[in-house]
Amino acid sequence: MVEEILEKFREWIDNRHEYAKTWKERTGNKVVGYFCTYVPEEVLYAANILPVRILGSHEPPTITEPYIFAMYCHLCRDCLAQGLKGRFSYLDGIVEGQSCLHLRQAFNAWRLHIPIDYAHYIHVPHGVQTPRAVPYLTQEIAKFKQSIEKWTGKTITNEDLDRGINVLNRNRDLMRKVYEYRKLDNPKITGLEAMEMVLSSQMVDKEEHNKLLEQMLEELPYRKLDREPGVRLMIVGSEDDDRVFMKNVENLGATFVIDEHCTGSRYFWTDIEPREDRLMAVASRYVYRVPCPSKDWPEFTRIKHAVNLAEQFKAQGALVIQNKFCDPHGIEIPPLREALRSVGVHTYPLEFDVTVPWGQFRTRVEAFLETLTGLEELF
Amino acid sequence: MIAAGVDVGAKFVKVVILSDGKVLGRAKAPVGFDVWRSSSDLFENALKSAGLSRRDVGKGVVTGMGRKTIRLRPPINADEAVSEVIADAAGAFQLVPTVKTVIDVGAEEGRGIKVDQGGKVKDFVINERCAAGAGTFVEAMARALEVSVEDMGPLALKSTKTIPMNAQCCVFAESEVVTLIHSKVAKEDVAKAIHDAIASRISSMVLRVGVERDVVLIGGVALNPGFVVPLKRELRVDVILPEYPEFVSALGAALIATNI
C-alpha cells in the first residue's frame, strides 16, 4: 500500500500538467502557478483555486536567453522556459510571493511575454525579524485577497479562509508525521521518496494529497525497506528537485534522512496558529516560518534550525547544495558549514546547475561518504 | 576589377578572389602560429592558382580575428579592414538576398547577425568568452570519442536519444561527456549530446537578437550535419546552407573591396 502511494506521488509529478488540466476540467475552477513558497496558498484554496508550483524540467533553458541574463540561476530560467514552451498553458494566473531577485525575473518575464489572465506580486517583507513585518504583510495579503475576489467575482469569507488554512495545516502536519519516520535507525522512507512526497504536494490538490498521506501513515510503521540505510545524510541548500541526484546518492550506500530546502521540509515545517484575524494569522505564519536565506537577517535563524534538524535526525554528514548563481544560499555556505561542523556534522559543498555532472559528483560524494564512515563500511 | 577578401580566423585563413564580382578562386589553410606567414603564403598561392599576381588586385579587404596583424603588410597590404560581422552580412546577403538572420559558427566564435532588407547589419551578438558553441569543442570531443572530426556529425545523426548536457560552459560540458563515456553510453548518443549542446548554446545566443527568416548558416561548423539538425530544431526554423559556408566571410570582405 505504501508502495502504491509512493508510486502515486511519482505519477503526479511525472504527469503534473495532465493532472492540473484534468482537475480544471473536473472542477471548473481556476489554476494559478506560483514560483516561491512565500505565496500564501491558503488564500487561493479559500477561493477554490488550485495553486501549483512552477518548477523546471532540467533541460538547458535556451529559449529564455532574450529575457533573462544567463547569470541568473537555472531555476528561474528553467521555470520561465516551461512557460515559453507552452507547458503551463492551462494556467489562469501567476502569483509571486516576494523572495529572491531571480524568481522575480521569471515572474515579470512571464507577465510580460506569456498570455495570462491574472498576475499578482505580493510584497512579502524581507525583514521577517522585525516586529513590523506581520502588520505589514497582513495588509499585503488583504490586498492579495481583494485582488483574487475581484478576479473571481466572489468574496472570500472567514469560513473560506478557515478551509484553506485547515487543508494546508493538515498537509503540513501529515508530512511532518511522515518525516518522523526518517528519525529511526532504519528510516521508513528514503530521501528520494520524501522529496517526491513533498514535490507532489506542491503540484496537486492538497485534499487528495492529504488522503494519501493519511493512508500512508497507517501503513508506514510496518514498512520494511529492502535496503541498508547506510550513511545518514542531510541535504541542505537552494531549491532542489533533482530526483536523479537523490537516487544516485542513495544508491551509493547512504540515505538522506533529512533536508532543509524549499522543496523539502522548509515548505511545510511551520503551521498557521489560529487567531481571530485570519489574515494576520496567515501573515504571522509566513513571517515566522523557517525562512529563505534571502529573508534571514540579521540573525542566522535558518542555520540554527538546520543544525537542530541535523541533530534531531541524527545526520552524520550534510551535502550543502547551492544552485549556481544563487546568492542568498551561497552567502550562507561558510557559516552554515561551520555551524554544522560544530555539532559534529561534516559537510561537502556541491554546486548545482540545470544538469549535474554525475561522474564528477559521484567521485566527490563517494569520497565524502568514506570520510564519514571509514572504508570498511562501504564493502 | 580583381578584388580580394582575406578572412584570418582562429584556426583557418580563407581567401576569395573576385573578378568583376564573380568568384575566380577560393583557398584555405591553417593559420598556425605565424599568422602573417600563413596568410600571405595562402594569398599569394591563391592568386597564382588563378593566374594572377598582387599587381592584378585592384582592391583588397581583410577581416577576421587576425585582420590587424596582416592588413598593412605586403603582400596583402589591404585597403580596408572590416569586422567579421560586417563581412558575414555582406557575404550572406550576396548569396541569399532574402537573408534576415546570419549565423556564423567557426572554430572559436559563434555569431548571430540581424540584417535589414538591404543587407545592412541591424544587430548582432557574439558568444561571450566561452567556446561551448564552436568548432574546437567538436574537435576536442572527437578526440575523446576516438573518431575523426568529419565522422562526428554523421555519427550523431545515428542516435535517437536525448541526453541533456550543460550548455553554459564547454568545460562543464566536457566533464559531462567524460561521465557519459564512463557510463558506457553508446558513442552515437554521446556525439548527439555534444551536438545538441552546441546547438543549444548557439540558439540561445541567436535568440538574443531574434530569429527572422531567411536564416543563413555559415562558418566551418555549418559543414557538420550533426549540428545543423539540432540547430533547426532549437530555432524552430529552417536554415539555408550556402555552398562553401566557411568562405562566406572572405567573400563578404572581397565584395566590400569591390565597392571601395
Add this chain to the structure above:
Amino acid sequence: MSEETKEYPTEPLKCWDEAKNLRRNYYEDYLTAHEKGGLRWAGGAWTFSAVLAGLGEDVYGITSEPYGATIAFFKDFAAQCHDATEAAGFPRTLCAYMRNYWGSILLDKYILADGTIVNGFPTPDFIWQDHICCSHAKWYQVVKWLERKKGKEVPMYCVDVSVGYALEPVEEYKVNYIVQQLSDGIDWLEKATGRRYDDKLLCEAVWNEIKTSSLWAKICALNQAVPAPIDEKSMYSLYVIGTLMKHKPECVAFYERLKEEIKDRIRRGIAAVPYERFRVITDTQPPWGFLKIFREMEKYGAVSLGSLYTFGLIGTWEYRRDGTWAPKPLPPKKPKTREEALWAMVKWTLNKPEWAHFYQPELKTKMMTSIVKQWNVDAVLLHYNRGCEGLSLHIAENRLGLLEAGIPVFPFEGNMGDEREFDFTGTMARLAAFFESMSLKKLKE
C-alpha cells in the same frame, strides 16, 4: 581624421580636486574616527544615512558599494580580496563588491582612495544597513560573522525597503512599514551607541539628502547640451560623493558649485570630448578596473553622457505633465519633526529611479528611452554586469524594450568588481564592430 569632424574646446573641471579631496578625506576620516573620539558605522550606499546624523557630527561611515568599487579599481588588491574570499569558502558568483569588501576584512587590510593600503581593517562600531537586493543585509550579516571570529561583536540593524516602487500616490502603509523600522532603529541606535538622539540634526540631514539628489539630477540634466559639458567617466568621480555623504552639507555645497561650473561650461561651449560626434549612454556600473573603455570610445568621437545608473542612483527624477523626464523638485516644506523627516526621506527614496526596475522592468525601459530622446543619444551600451544581481536585474528586458523603441543597443558582459570576468580586448573588438555597423570609424589609429 575627417576634415569635417568638428573640434570643440575642452578644459579640465575646476572642481576636480575638491571632489578628490572630499573622497580622500571620507576614507581617512573613517580610519581615524576613534582618534577623534568619534564613532564608525558601516552600511550600504542606499542606507538611510541621514538618520545617523542625529547621533552627532562625529559619526563617520564607510558605505559598502563605493568601497567595493574602490577595491575593484585597484586590480591587484582586488585579486587578493577575491582569493581570500574564495579561500574562505564563498562562491565566486556572489556580488563582486561584497566579495571585495569581505576580502579586505579577511586580509585585515584597508585601502584608501588613492590606493594606499593600510594594515588593519577598521571595524565599525555598529552596522546600519538597508536591504534592497538578495545580498544587502546578508553582506553585513557575514561582516558581523567575520568580525566575531576576530573577537569583535558588532551590533547590526537593517531596514527592509522591499515594498515595491512608489508610483504616485504612495501607499501609506508601505511607507509606514519603513518609517516604523527607522523609528525603531533610532531607539536601537541610542542603545547601541549610548548617545542621545537629536531630531534637529536628523531634519537637517534629511533636507540635505533631498537637496543633494535634486541637485545631482539637475547637473545630469545639463548634459543634454551639445556638446556634452561632462562625460560619464568624469561623472563617476562626482556622483560618488553622493553615495558617500548625501546627507552632509559639504555634499550639497559641492554639488551647488559643480552645477554652476557645468552651466558655465555650456555657456562657453566647453566639451567633455573634443571630437564629440556620437552620443551614447551606458547602463549598470562599469567594469571599474577598466574605465579606459571610455577613453577608447573617445577615439571614435563617442562620448558617454551618463546612464540611468549615474543619473538615478543619487539623483531623483519625475515625469512632468508634458511627458518629459526631469529633476524632481524639492518638497514644499522642510521637515521639522522626527516623523516628518522620516516620512519625507522614505517617500523621496522610494522614488529613486534605480529602484524601479527591481519591480517593473518596463518602467526602467521607459526612463532610458526618455534619456535617449531628451539627451539626443545615438546608442545605448548595456553592461550585462555579472557582479551585481540587483542592477543587472531585468537587463535583458530593458534591451528588448530599447530595441523595440528603435534604439541601437550594444550589450556586453563583464563584472563591475571582478577583473577576471571582463574581457577588455574581446569587448573592444565587439564594440568596434558595433561602431562599424553604425558607420562610425576611428578618428585616428
